[in-house]
Amino acid sequence: MNRRATTAAIAVSLASALTLTACGGSGGDSVAADAKQTLTVWAMGTEGEKLADVAKDYEKANPKITVKVTPIGWDVAHQKLVAAAAANKLPDVMQMGGSYLTEFADMGALEPIDTKTFQEKDYFPAGWEQGEYDGKAYGVPWYVDTRVLYYRTDLAEKAGIDKAPATMAELKQAAEKYQKAGSRYGLSIQPNGLDSVQSFYQFLYSAGGEIVTKDGKAVANSPKAVKALENYTSYFKDGLAAKSVRPGYDVTKDFNTGNVAMFFGGPWHMGLLDDNYPNLKGKWAIANVPTDETSASMAGGSSLAVSSDSEHKAAAQEFIQYLTDAKGQSDWFERTKDLPANVNAWKSGELATDPNMKVWKTQMESARVSPSQPKWTEITSKIDAAIEKAAQGKTSAKAALDEAQSQIEGLIQK
Known part of the structure; x- marks a missing residue:
């Protein structure tokens, strides 16, 4: 996984x-x-x-x-x-x-x-x-x-949301509506820590961006990647997502209470919700990743x-x-x-x-596979760092990805 x-x-x-x-x-x-x-x-x-x-x-x-x-x-x-x-x-x-x-x-x-x-x-x-x-x-x-969107259907009704967000613009609008209706955070995405990149992939791939191309070219700071990180970090800037999460954070707990209205999750989350929160049955649903240029998730x-x-x-x-x-x-x-x-x-x-x-x-x-790179763990750690810097407002999305790009170029095997 x-x-x-x-x-x-x-x-x-x-x-x-x-x-x-x-x-x-x-x-x-x-x-x-x-x-x-x-x-x-x-x-x-x-x-x-x-x-x-x-x-x-x-x-x-x-x-x-x-x-x-x-x-x-x-x-x-x-x-x-x-x-x-x-x-x-x-x-x-x-x-x-x-x-x-x-x-x-x-x-x-x-x-x-x-x-x-x-x-x-x-x-x-x-x-x-x-x-x-x-x-x-x-x-x-x-x-x-892969990852799909989990969302609270009962809270959606209260928020005036009548369907799952189909586009990235609708996702942002839904997060705002959920928050106005009482949820602390409209969307849970990872702002820092190990494998933040896995949370970011849904935004990156749907925007048509990549980190490294299949033929071994670093494109971490491409216009599409920058656009994706700007969109991603706007949730933290606007208070729609938590700016920090503790290691081992379990989003299903806040999803159950309604403090979090939406999150991108894997298939195992269905079992966690069914097993741990049976009273939530019928109050949540899943949908495909909202479309930007396309609807794409990590594989x-x-x-x-x-x-x-x-x-x-x-x-x-x-x-x-x-x-x-x-x-x-x-x-x-x-x-x-x-x-x-x-x-x-x-x-x-x-x-x-x-x-x-x-x-x-x-x-x-439509899931996207990471390119075959022996140092992929090191490569993605540079994106993790860029996400954290941009999410905390320490630097712009472009500056963070420019720095990651320069570091990644030396790690690629052609």
Whole structure:
């Protein structure tokens, strides 16, 4: 879900070791897929906890295979992966966040996937692209993630709002109306801190802006990007959004009380609202990102990758296939509500009939993928800093992005 921890210092300190120990992979003779063996798997956050149950079902159907799942917190995931790669101790199969895969593929720590077994046409384009680097596919999309607009329908009626905002101009107007009707903040967006960029992407991409183009050109201070940040930070300037939020802030609490009337959220927020605030049922809805030049959101999610040093590549591939085909993806959705990356999973059941799922599917079809850059974590940290400076009124949007642009240019790999 792109819920990552920044550990740039560790990545830099171990990069040379990774280059020496992980490039190309040693692996040795790979064990046959049907031989008795143990697969080691690392998965993050909630996925790590839920995957153990799926692994048990897999073992029943494949008695020669033992699947050892290790759950890892997102806050330490990057650090552990880097350290394991440097020591040649990566697991056979690992979950890779969208911002991780390029970095580890560049290091030579991942095995290219078999594109005859896993075919691009079966997955959302944005999901597939997250697993690609330097012309090769290194990850199989496991689930996808994007952002849509959550809004309080009951408060909308009181505020004289009769439909979801369809344009960025209407979004601003709605925020003002919600506030006049009693909400403390019309919209919750992130003004500072780690991954503020994920909140900003909806404005940036919908305005037609980018940070880095696919061919490796920095465009963080383009007129479209500046326009997007000016729009974004106007919510703080006008008091329509909070100028600071504490780490770990849970927007659903303020959404429940009505202190926040709208926010951009991921699919897991639906479950949080249903589980924690059942009295709110029927009082909120979701809608696609309001249009500027277009309606575009960030593409997140995770892929499953195989270590280049694994001695169990054949069995690892079969386990990944089990998790990522249409049946496996439908089952995973039932367990976690993670959005399936496999488009065939959306053809039946709740995924095909639920109106909310249509909103997610439409948004996912236009979602934008971050370019394949090994230092993407460092690159986006410069945008985080620019957002904070502009949001706090320390500098203009243009000046903040000009500074970020100069820093990003030195981090790009062409």
